[in-house]
Amino acid sequence: MVRARLLLAASVVAAAWLLAACSGGTPRDSFARPVETPEPTPTPVYPTPTPAPEPRELRVAYLNLMSPVATDANDQTASETFEERLQLVVDELRAFRPDVVAFSEATWTAQHGSAVAKLAAELRMEPVFVQANPWFAGQTEAQNRELAKQIGFAEGELVLVRSDVWVVLVANQGWLNPRTSETEARAALHVQLKGPPSVGTVDIFVTHLTGGGERVRAAQAESFAAFVREHRGDGPAVVMGDLGDGPGSAAYAALMELGLDDPLAVTNPPTCCRPGVVGEQPEPTERTSFLLSAGWKAAVAGPLAYRPGQRKDGTPLYASDHNGAWALFRLPPGDE
DSSP, X not given: OHHHHHHTTHHHHHHHHHHHHTTOOOOOOEESSOOOOSSOOOOOOOOOOOOOOOOSEEEEEEEEOOOSOOSOTTOOHHHHTHHHHHHXXXXXXXXXXXXXXXXXXXXXXXXXXXXXHHHHHHHTOEEEEEEEESOOTTSOHHHHHHHHHHHTEEEEEEEEEOTTTSXXXXXXXXXXXXXXXXXXXXXXXXXXXXXXXXXXXXXXXXXXXXXXXXXXXXXXXXXXXXXXXXXXXSSOEEEEEEOSSOTTSHHXXXXXXXXXXXXXXXXXXXXXXXSOSBSSOOOOOBOOEEEEEESSOOSEEEEESOSOEEOTXXXXXXXXXXXXXXXXXXXXXXXX
């Protein structure tokens, strides 16, 4: 789907790539603070730096957002509903009160601006974002961001953090192998948080595997698992993402070999995919989005964004063509 969007701007991509190739360079592998979105955006409003009580739980959510870029010229629903759908996401997350939210298909477009900045400002959370598309291997981060501006589209993985309680210590980005397109990468994002003394650090991981088929996704899942092994610390971890395949697949098995717990394994709520977002829609049939953990087990977990909101005329509207997931982790008590 993403590859089709980028091919619409193939001539611009090719010209920009040739210009970028003249200057060389390699992408940065890690960073101490969030990378920027492709265009200048208003500074997100983060939580006020007032002392917060030691947390007793960690609330985590994950959702694959539906990009506003339409590939069908006769169906502009994804774009026309984008602002409303983003607001549905904000409203549901405000009710959930998350400490950490991860998103796939977090976009910047020339028409709609930065979903990263909007979500961060509305939820008053600190963003950590890695651009996955467009991304040419061998080019610098700046060159790939300039390319995004030229074609009017960028997409990647996003983690939002309630940083008045959970301080972002470090973040790392990586690229999954194999690629399925010269223009498109699959990114892995790691964010390490400083928790209370009773927990120490918490590692957050997110990715989105490609649509290149089960064998390709299995290989990418192995690549992602290696990324998790490389960057995970000594504390608990949460691993999230859209694998494109369900439980029992090779991609799922590659992650479960890390010793992860799947809090939704019993209920197995479907997350993919409804054919549209407006009006009555059939239920998704397969669970491809996962929220997994290591070093602790969720006290409770459930599906996210599976109920529709309403448009002004009363028509049902879903936040995304995917459902998401949430989980609540209890923290051990600290010293009294």
